Amino acid sequence: MAPLRDFIFPHPYSEAEKELQEAGLAHLLSFGKVKLGGVNVIGKGKSGVVALTEDLNVVKIRRSDSPKRCLKFEARMQERAIGVAPRVLNYGCHFILMEYIKGRELMRTEGIDVIIQVLRAGFSLDQLEIEHREITRPWGNVLIGDKRAFIIDFEDARPSPSPTNFVRLFSAFRRSLLNASLHNKYI
Ligand SMILES: Nc1ncnc2c1ncn2[C@@H]1O[C@H](COP(=O)(O)OP(=O)(O)O)[C@@H](O)[C@H]1O
Numbered sequence: 399m400a401p402l403r404d405f406i407f408p409h410p411y412s413e414a415e416k417e418l419q420e421a422g423l424a425h426l427l428s429f430g431k432v433k434l435g436g437v438n439v440i441g442k443g444k445s446g447v448v449a450l451t452e453d454l455n456v457v458k459i460r461r462s463d464s465p466k467r468c469l470k471f472e473a474r475m476q477e478r479a480i481g482v483a484p485r486v487l488n489y490g491c492h493f494i495l496m497e498y499i500k501g502r503e504l505m506r507t508e509g510i511d512v513i514i515q516v517l518r519a520g521f522s523l524d525q526l527e528i529e530h531r532e533i534t535r536p537w538g539n540v541l542i543g544d545k546r547a548f549i550i551d552f553e554d555a556r557p558s559p560s561p562t563n564f565v566r567l568f569s570a571f572r573r574s575l576l577n578a579s580l581h582n583k584y585i
C-alpha cells in the first residue's frame with residue numbers, strides 16, 4: 399500500500415489529491431508491470447495512470463500534464479458503453495474508478511476466438527451509438543478478459559447515430575492478417 403501522492407504523475411497536484419481523497423482513495427496498491435517512480439502501476443498512457451485500489455478495482459488518474467482538463471465526459475461515455483467497457487463505479491474530473499479487468503492486451507496475431515470476441519464488442523458499441531475514434535489501431539485499447547473482450551480508453555469517444563467501430567476493427571484484423579501472410583510468404 400502506498401500514499402495516493404506517489405501515483406499522481408508526473409507531478410502531484412492538490413485538486414486531484416483532494417478529489418481522490420474525498421472518494422475514499424487516499425491509499426492505492428503498488429501493483430503492476432509499469433514502474434512509476436517508487437511505485438508500480440497497471441498502466442500508463444498519454445493522459446492517465448491506472449492503478450489498483452484497496453478494493454481491487456482500478457482507478458485511472460488524470461495526468462497532471464494531460465491537455466484534457468477533466469475526465470468527466472470520458473467517464474460518461476464509458477458508462478454508456480455498458481457490457482463493452484469496464485464498469486464505471488465513480489468518477490470526477492481527475493479520476494475514473496472502474497472494474498479491474500484481469501486480462502491481457504490485444505496482440506497483432508490472435509486466433510479466431512479472440513477476433514470474434516473483439517468484433518462482438520465493436521458491434522455492441524455500434525448498437526449503443528458510441529464512436530470510439532481510437533479503434534483503427536486497436537492494440538492497446540482492447541483488453542482480453544477470461545470470457546470476453548473489453549474496449550477501454552474512451553478519451554476521444556463521442557455519441558454518434560452511425561458509428562464505425564465494427565468496420566474499423568474488422569479492417570484492422572484484415573490488415574494484420576494480410577501483413578502476416580505476406581511476411582510468411584517471403585521469409
Ligand atoms: N479497467 C482496467 N483493467 C485493467 N487494466 C486497465 C484498465 N483500464 C486501463 N488499463 C490498463 O492501463 C493502460 C492505460 O489506460 P488508458 O485508459 O488507455 O489510459 P490513457 O488514456 O492514458 O491512454 C491500458 O493500456 C491498460 O493496459
Ligand SMILES: [Mg+2]
Pocket residue numbers: 443444538539551
Ligand atoms: Mg490509452
